[in-house]
Amino acid sequence: MFGTLKPQAPDKILALMGEFKADTRQGKIDLGVGVYKDPTGLTPVMRAVREAEKRIWDAETTKTYTTLIGEPGYLSGMSRMVLADALDTDRTAALSTVGGTGAIRQALELARIGNPDLTVHVSDPTWPNHVSILNFMGLPTATYRYFDDATRGGDFEGMKADLARARKGDLVLLHGCCHNPTGANLTLDQWRQVSEILDRTGAVPFVDLAYQGFGDGLDEDAAGTRLVVGNAPEALVAASCSKNFGIYRERAGVLLAKVADPAQRDLAQGTMSFLNRQTYSFPPDHGARIVMTILEDAALTADWKAELEEVRLGMLGLRQQLAAELRELTGSDRFDFLEHHRGMFSRLGATPAQVQKIKDENAIYMVGDSRLNIAGLNRDSVPILARAIVEAGV
16 A cells, blocks of 8 residues: 555755755855744744743643633634634634644635535745645635736735636635735735625635734734625634744644624534544644633733734844845845835745855755745844845846
């Protein structure tokens, strides 16, 4: 049986991680892997997370299972954090998942059960694992224009034209904020226009909200999601706690499903419970309990928000510094898009050959499509990257 297995295409980002680790050059810079790093190059444990874990350690008396859908306090806390006033509790089912990726997979399984003939519309470009999961599941996909390579900004007119072709019952996969891999976000007015298109076509919004708090702020980053979900009769949201709580390895995610009628909520919730049972039975609890502990305590919530804001402003400062360095070196404003993008990522606009040159000559690693992780920089490495970009002829 196992002799018939075929080699799988390697994940390019994971392969890049391995290549970076094997590089023995001093001063090498990793801008490939999508993990936040502080100025020292570490991914720290947040203060509120440490305190929450201490409280859990002191109070926990058992390691028995929680429920198939997860801890109710976690689900309600995350639902409020993501949707705020757009949350209709009578019409929203929630599920604890294995990270944001697990939420994406369960959302697609739920949607396929509800409409076996759906097509999933994804942005061009999108997070590579979106496409990988969709292809593995055998789900039909269509792409919609999103990014203008010439301006390094959004192609909103192209996006609108492509989304208008979606059919009733299709899924439209949207990045809630901090678009991965481009860093180019929709404005709130553009979100309104997307919502109107979805309303006309009958397509269902499916928002991947992986970076809430990394762009313009917790509420600001969720504003588009809240607008679209609030206006839609049906919607799906996959949210991750990996980045904004810094608990990557704990794999805490949540899936929210808004149904058209309150009478359908229990049916959706039961189906989501069934999907967890078939996939991994009970969801992991530790990360979810950390988040729940923080969100249920005003002092911990305040400290977490303060540290998250430090992280956000730090990345924004690096963007501003890099844009300024490139403006000075080139005598032009063609890299100012870096300052306007949000989140950890931007697509630089370099060719694969230029990316390779930057890696070979400067030990600076980024994904082949020139996606770079801003959070992999610090004040000292920004000038090094800027010079490498210019010397590569980007």
